[in-house]
Amino acid sequence: MKKNCTSCKCPREAHDVCHEEWVSVRSRLGLKGDESNGPIGVDPRERGLAWAPPGLPSHKVEEYFSMLPEIAVPRLGTPGERHRDRQLVIQLPKQDLARAYCRHLDPKHASSADDFMAARNEIALDIGSVQEVPERDLECGVCESSLKYGSLAVSASKLFLLYHPTCFRCTDCKELLVDLAYCVHDDMLFCERHYAEQLKPRCAACDELIFSGEYTKAMNKDWHSGHFCCWQCDESLTGQRYVLRDEHPYCIKCYESVFANGCEECNKIIGIDSKDLSYKDKHWHEACFLCNRCRVSLVDKQFGSKVDKIYCGNCYDSQFASRCDGCGEIFRAGTKKMEYKTRQWHEKCFCCVVCKNPIGTKSFIPREQEIYCAGCYEDKFATRCVKCNKIITSGGVTYKNEPWHRDCFTCSNCNNSLAGQRFTSRDDKPYCADCFGELFAKRCTACSKPITGIGGTRFISFEDRHWHNDCFICAGCKTSLVGRGFITDADDIICPECAKMKLM
Structure with missing residues (x-):
């Protein structure tokens, strides 16, 4: 009865099936005459083809097929x-072409089928031919663009028109017309199937045309009375309840046995007349959707699940609920949690320990057992400059174990930056070398410049007077007195030799 394979349910035409009786389209259509490939009657199979347009020499056959897509x-x-x-x-x-192949044609409608087939064969059905375009300025019967003079075209004698080989298609299914067989309806080209469906309904089950006045319409399709059947068991669905699944109809019994879910509580099928409640791939009858402990109905109520069991909110909380690390209260069933590592909070309890504002989805910083928002963490723990008290984000300087901005670490006298420079300190204040020398250093008795000692400079002291090593020289002969004996002469110092000379 069906046009589908009884084993795999796919359409008959989806299988690779071929019968010798189908090879010749002329014989399939019941048309008489020769379908040889040329004047000498060459069999297309000798050329490696299942079919070729008749009447063409070999090189024209290849030219014709070169104009078509490879699959054609x-x-x-x-x-x-x-x-x-x-x-x-x-x-x-075939059931459209000859009554002998109509397995479901009621004998009382046989004459209607004969009349339909005879009228179609006489008025509409024909086979196109391939020929060279005989004139210039001719147009394709479909796309209306010009046909190249001398090129190959398909002729449809029923319409007295020529077509590009790739335009010779069914108006309905858009497929190239197989072996050039076509029907004409309202001056348009159709394959025989879709021509017949312009005039007669076709049964979606057996694929035969319906010639009776009474038939079933369902699922936007037509069916012989009695052919609208369950996809699974083939029982008639006419006048019966059915369920549509994947565009196929099923009787109630088959649908429930194949597709209906089993109830987790009672293990019975959840029929189509019962409400199917589901949670995490499990299903229940509405009446079976109960708390596993107190047996109260959970329909339209909050519930929790544990170890494949479902519980009402109160039972779940009393047995399984965890507690908030903020307020210590339990998490009620359905309550939103905020989790971090092994800790969890109510959404309203997950807040900064300083400002008490909820963190929500904003960034936060944990420290020991407390949570801080970014602003409060910076205020409380970020490194601050000892001079300006502002946060040091990068590139600071440490002096006496205290942090400074590079721009804040300056000479206490001239305010020039000391970062990367030589400096010293006085009374815990930093000074550049120049300012320190000007403000605090001893001065050389000889040159009057500061003796800073920075960088390892050595100096000489005598009776509250001080000299740079290089300035500690004899006032007479100018030789260095460092490490030598010397004699004072008023404000001068002289070497022993110059002192003798001065006494002589």
Whole structure:
């Protein structure tokens, strides 16, 4: 009864099936005459083709097929041959062409079928031919663009028109017309299947045309009375309740046995007349959706689950609920949690320990057992400059174990930056070398410049007077007196030799 495979349920035309009786379209259509490939009657199979347009020499046959997509070229043993076989079944269903193949035609409607087939064969059905375009300025019967003079075109004698080979298609299914077989309706081209469906309904089950006045319409399709059947068991659904699944109808019994879910509580099928309540791939009858402990109905109520069992809010809380690290209260079923590592809070309790503002989805910083928002953490723990008290974000300077901004670490006298420079300190204040020398250093008795001692400079002291090492020289002969004996002469110092000379 069905047009589908009884094993895999897929359409008959989806299988790679081929019968010798289908090979010749003329014989399939019941047309008489020769379908040889040329004047000498060459068999297309001798050229490696399942079919070729008749009447063409070999090089023209190849030219014609070069104008078509590869899938439409029926070379033996290729996808093109299998595509042709399927299109023969689809476009030229045998039950449309001869009453002998109509298995479900009521005898009282046989004359209607004969009349339909005879009228179609006489008025609409024909096979196109391939020929060279005989004139210039001719247009394609479909796209209306020009046909190249001398090129190959398909002729449809029923319409007295020529077509590009790739335009010779069914108006309905848009497929190339297999072996050039076509029907004409309202001056348009159709494959035989879709021509027939312009005039007669077709049964979606057996794929035969319906010639009776009474038939079933369901799922936007037509069916012989009695052919609208369950996809699983083939029982008639006419006048019966059915369920649609994946575009196929099922009787109630088959649908429930194949697709209905089992109840977790009572282990019975949840039929189509029962409400199916589901949670985490588990299903319940509405009446079976109960708390596992107190047996109260959970329909439209908050509930929790634990170890594949469901519980009302109170029972879940009393047995399993964890507690908030902020307020110590339990988390009620359905309450939103904020979690961090092994700790958890109510959303309103997950707040900064300083400002008490909820953290929510904002960034935060944990410290020991407390949570801080970024602003409060900076205020409390970030490194601050000892001079300006502002936070040091990068590039600070440490002096006497205290942090400074580089720009804040300056000479206490001239305010020039000391970062990377020589400096010293006085009374815990930093000074650059120049300011320290000017303000606090001893001065050389000889040159009057400061003796800073920075960088390892050595100096000489005598009776509250001080000299740079280089300035500690004899006032007479100018030789260095460092490490030598010397004699004072008023404000001068002289070497012993110059002193003798002065006494003589």
